[in-house]
Amino acid sequence: MDNAKAAAYIRRYEGFSKLPYKCPTGHLTIGYGHNLENGISASAALFILQEDLTRAEQAVKDAFPWWWKLDDARQFVLVDMAFNMGLAGLKGFKKMLTAVEQGDYQTAAKEMLVSKWAVQVGRRAVELSKMMQKGEW
Known part of the structure; x- marks a missing residue:
């Protein structure tokens, strides 16, 4: 056929x-x-994931012009948070975002953990906070 x-x-x-x-x-x-x-196949789910990830990355790039100055791990933290909560949810982390923009990654990491989101996602927030703090995957 x-x-x-x-x-x-x-x-x-x-x-x-x-x-x-x-x-x-x-x-x-x-x-x-x-x-x-x-349902959907695993390959379809991976395709959708890549599209959603690309969409989240573009939203973060457009929203935060300083995003380009961050290392790969910290860029990923912001993209993952936007992927998980949407850009509006990420924008709600005002103190964290200000700290990230200023290069104060210790404060940014702490701000991530004192949130309802951190309670909801648990280990994911802890791991992302460590990435934010150290700039390493």
Whole structure:
């Protein structure tokens, strides 16, 4: 079978939806008729993760012009936090962000841990705080 032709045909009749919707038979569907009740493959999940990570990174770059001055590990900390909570959630860490911008990574690391987010994500916050403090993965 010609997969390219088959996919083009299906795209034409299914249409694209970036948001989940109920199809006429009541199944939760997304994309080009993908039934979410069947789940997704690991490869599809990795593809979505990469797209989401790219989106979070771009949002952080756009929001914080000083982001470029940070080392790789500290850039990642901000991107991971934006990935996890959204950019609006990250922007709520005003004291931490001010400390990061000023290069005061000790204070930034402490501010990360005195938050509702740190309680919610537990070990993830501890690890990210250490990355922020040391600038190492």
